[in-house]
Amino acid sequence: MGLTRPPRAVTIDDVADKAGVSAKTVSRVLNNEPNVRPSKRELVMQVSRELGYRPNPAARSLAGARSFLIAHLHDNPVPEYITAVNSGIYAACRANGYFLLPEPVDPNAPDRLDRLQSFLMTSRADGVVLTPPLCDDPDILALLQNNGTPYASLSASRQPEHSAVMRLDDRLAAMEITRHLVDLGHQRIAFIAGPAGHNASTNRRQGYLDAMKEAGLNVKPALIVEGDYSLRSGLEAARTLIEVDPRPTAIFAANDDMAVGAMTTLMTKGLHIPRDISVAGYDDTRLASAVWPPLTTVRQPVAEMAHRAAERLMTPDEDIPQEEVFDFELVIRKSTGPAPG
Numbered sequence: 001m002g003l004t005r006p007p008r009a010v011t012i013d014d015v016a017d018k019a020g021v022s023a024k025t026v027s028r029v030l031n032n033e034p035n036v037r038p039s040k041r042e043l044v045m046q047v048s049r050e051l052g053y054r055p056n057p058a059a060r061s062l063a064g065a066r067s068f069l070i071a072h073l074h075d076n077p078v079p080e081y082i083t084a085v086n087s088g089i090y091a092a093c094r095a096n097g098y099f100l101l102p103e104p105v106d107p108n109a110p111d112r113l114d115r116l117q118s119f120l121m122t123s124r125a126d127g128v129v130l131t132p133p134l135c136d137d138p139d140i141l142a143l144l145q146n147n148g149t150p151y152a153s154l155s156a157s158r159q160p161e162h163s164a165v166m167r168l169d170d171r172l173a174a175m176e177i178t179r180h181l182v183d184l185g186h187q188r189i190a191f192i193a194g195p196a197g198h199n200a201s202t203n204r205r206q207g208y209l210d211a212m213k214e215a216g217l218n219v220k221p222a223l224i225v226e227g228d229y230s231l232r233s234g235l236e237a238a239r240t241l242i243e244v245d246p247r248p249t250a251i252f253a254a255n256d257d258m259a260v261g262a263m264t265t266l267m268t269k270g271l272h273i274p275r276d277i278s279v280a281g282y283d284d285t286r287l288a289s290a291v292w293p294p295l296t297t298v299r300q301p302v303a304e305m306a307h308r309a310a311e312r313l314m315t316p317d318e319d320i321p322q323e324e325v326f327d328f329e330l331v332i333r334k335s336t337g338p339a340p341g
Contacts, residue, residue: 010053019047030121045114070310071101071125073116073134078229078257080285081131081302085154088306089129096314101125105134113143120147127151127313129306133197135165150316152309154302157199164312165323166305170200173298173328174207174252175214177280180296180330181250182215185339186278190223190248192237192258198229204254204282223248227258234261242269249277249339256281256288256297263291263335274337284331293334301326 012030016023021040028036029044047053072089074082082102090100103119106112120143128151134140135153144151152164181189191208194201205224212219222244227233234253238261241248251266253259259281263273271277273293281288284299305326312320 010051012053014051015044015047015053018051019044030118045111045117048117049114066126067124068098069101069123069125070098070313071103071119071123071128072131072306073103073105073128073140074131075105075107075134076131076229078255078285080287081283084285084302085129085131085306088303088308089310091303092307092310092314096311098126098310098314105140107133107137113139116140116143117147120144120149125149127310129309129313130154130156131306132156132200133195136197136199150313152312154305154309155198155200157202163322164309166309166326167323168200168300168305168326168328170203171207171210173300173330174204174254174282175211176207176328176330177282177296177298178208178211178252179215180332181252181278181280181336182211182217184250184278184336186250187217187339188223188246188248189217189250189252190225190241190244191219192225192227192234192241192251192253192262194254194258195228196226201229201254208252220244227254229255229257231257231261231264234258235265236261238262238265242266242271247277250280250336251277252280252282254282256283256285256295259295259297259335260287260291263295273335276340278336278339280336284329288331289333296333296336297331299329299331301328 012023012026016026026044029041070089070093072086076082086102093100101123128144128149130151130153132155135156155167156165193205209219225237225240227237241251251262253262259279263279266273266277273279281295281297284297288295288297308324
């Protein structure tokens with residue numbers, strides 16, 4: 001029996017022939033260069049998808065060797081989180097002679113994968129740091145793999161093969177902060193959840209539920225309100241929670257922005273924090289210590305996690321475990337106190 005030849009890789013010339021344009025036009029579209037008519041750009045990207053065109057990683061490396069660029073792909077409503085990630089990546093890049101290239105990704109854009117494909121081809125980034133929820137997007141992961149682009153993730157829900165993941169034990173951290181509220185005598189503890197698509201958000205919810213169960217406390221459905229990590233969603237969630245009868249004596253929000261939003265609503269309603277109701281957050285952003293009363297929260301070493309993710313991309317080492325778990329710290333401040341009698 002003879003050997004079966006592997007299928008021939010699709011080339012730029014194949015895309016050009018089917019689209020009825022020149023190879024140079026295809027190259028300009030794929031490299032996101034200007035002065036290409038929108039209709040022609042759309043046609044080239046459509047044909048590229050239909051043919052399954054992907055840049056050749058070997059050709060990519062021959063074309064320019066290393067670019068000394070580390071990209072950060074992000075979609076997160078909290079600017080301070082993005083800033084902390086960028087700060088960590090930048091510090092690692094500066095120490096190793098690399099440069100940081102942040103790139104926002106709109107998950108709702110119909111051409112998001114085309115845009116990302118063009119970004120990867122134009123930048124020729126040596127590696128990509130992914131943050132939630134993009135690190136759990138199967139289409140983005142497949143695109144990076146097909147392009148031969150190494151990536152490392154923060155708080156991914158699963159451990160992709162040959163890809164480093166930096167994570168915190170979000171479930172345990174959420175249990176610790178809920179236990180703190182229980183130890184203060186609180187029994188009606190409400191939870192403002194983060195978006196369902198975030199792995200960290202799911203684990204924080206589970207940690208809250210586990211700690212409540214551990215304490216023998218039932219969680220009524222009305223005590224859990226969905227948020228999206230934005231301050232606005234914390235404002236709205238607290239408006240809902242203070243209408244619950246009986247009113248909760250404590251609120252734990254899945255991040256600091258939502259916790260501060262909740263505090264704002266509570267104070268505008270004339271409630272004293274923590275005498276009437278305690279509030280706790282998660283992340284220990286600068287906002288947590290800037291508000292009054294200062295916010296009890298969980299300190300997550302975001303910059304350190306991002307720094308390590310970038311290092312793993314710049315100096316890969318197969319002998320190091322792909323998953324690294326970072327420590328958290330419960331930071332107790334004046335926003336939590338004994339349950340009201």
